[in-house]
Amino acid sequence: MNETILNFVTISSGVLGYFLCLSLVTTDFYKSRANNYLSLSLFLLINLTFLGNWCIEGNILLDFLGLIMLEYLVAVTLFTYFLIQIKHQYLKEKWYTWLYAPFILSVIVEIILHLDTVFHLYESDFADFVDLTKFFTVFGYNLFLVGWGRSLVKKTNTISKEKKRWLLRLNFFIICIILCWLFGSIELDISESVYNLKFLKIIPSLLSWWILYYGVFKLQIIVQKDEIHNYLTSKEKHQTQVKRKINETTVSKIISQLYKLMEEEEIFKDPLLSRADLALRLETNEGYLSQIINQETKKSVVQFVNEYRIKAAQNLLHNPMFNKYSVEAIGMEVGFKSKSAFYKTFNSSLGMSPGAFRKLKKTS
Numbered sequence: 001m002n003e004t005i006l007n008f009v010t011i012s013s014g015v016l017g018y019f020l021c022l023s024l025v026t027t028d029f030y031k032s033r034a035n036n037y038l039s040l041s042l043f044l045l046i047n048l049t050f051l052g053n054w055c056i057e058g059n060i061l062l063d064f065l066g067l068i069m070l071e072y073l074v075a076v077t078l079f080t081y082f083l084i085q086i087k088h089q090y091l092k093e094k095w096y097t098w099l100y101a102p103f104i105l106s107v108i109v110e111i112i113l114h115l116d117t118v119f120h121l122y123e124s125d126f127a128d129f130v131d132l133t134k135f136f137t138v139f140g141y142n143l144f145l146v147g148w149g150r151s152l153v154k155k156t157n158t159i160s161k162e163k164k165r166w167l168l169r170l171n172f173f174i175i176c177i178i179l180c181w182l183f184g185s186i187e188l189d190i191s192e193s194v195y196n197l198k199f200l201k202i203i204p205s206l207l208s209w210w211i212l213y214y215g216v217f218k219l220q221i222i223v224q225k226d227e228i229h230n231y232l233t234s235k236e237k238h239q240t241q242v243k244r245k246i247n248e249t250t251v252s253k254i255i256s257q258l259y260k261l262m263e264e265e266e267i268f269k270d271p272l273l274s275r276a277d278l279a280l281r282l283e284t285n286e287g288y289l290s291q292i293i294n295q296e297t298k299k300s301v302v303q304f305v306n307e308y309r310i311k312a313a314q315n316l317l318h319n320p321m322f323n324k325y326s327v328e329a330i331g332m333e334v335g336f337k338s339k340s341a342f343y344k345t346f347n348s349s350l351g352m353s354p355g356a357f358r359k360l361k362k363t364s
Helices: 003-026 031-049 060-067 073-087 094-119 125-154 161-190 194-236 253-263 276-281 286-297 301-317 327-333 337-349 356-364
Strands: none
Touching: 003 031, 031 073, 031 161, 073 125, 073 161, 094 125, 125 161, 125 301, 161 194, 194 327, 253 276, 253 286, 276 286, 276 301, 286 301, 301 327, 301 337, 301 356, 327 337, 327 356, 337 356
């Protein structure tokens, strides 16, 4: 692969990365305080990893801006992102603002060194010491704070398991980006080959798009699902549950308990719910459970459970309160493991997609 192609891929990755950052702060679906910090972090990483610094020989202003250690800001903004996501009390602590101290100190030092370069006010070897310090502290500071954020996410009990899993995955790939950034810097110092450096810059671009889909889009779906769940839970406390009237000729202990599990405990919202789980809860075996459900409803266990899920999804899609939430988030809230499973079951039951059903209700 020649250098022209590598340059094109690298620049394209940088442009796409900027587009991602812009989307995080301007699109309603993604817009949030946490994503503002994530956007700033990615913006800084793109500048530092893809496009290099802004130093241009002969241009005093750009030369000075290129020397300022924005790298210290990456660590703090990423750490803040994770604190916001888990709603940690550290955000309210007075010492938290001291995390910006390395960046402020670096600006002061660079001003001194830059004045020394331009006006020759100082004569010292301090610049060599600063360059060496930069190399060892920048990556250490980033890895320390991102690792600390990972530890806090693991320990928190303020978020759902799904959100915790996605945050830990996101944290892991951010660490990978920082390591690629480190290796790229080392490569630049010890090798004259441009190809290895270009490849190291392409790797973070792929990781950035992983962050867009899995770390941001999928995480936003989970956040919406949690918001829907919390809203419904709060509403249930003020509403009287409508009891199902069961035909007395088919009344049995198992059927009564089954409807109770579905309508009062809403066990169908568990995406991992299986026939074995239902049988265990009802203290019976799977074969007998399938038999009595078929006799009662003329449906299989899966069809019976999915009927509750589809009904719950219809209610949410029909309610204007939930128009701001994505169809996928609603599908997750009612118990479907994936978007495709939700769409397939919904379309099979009603002959239209969830999105079409929502639009139909809006116009009716």
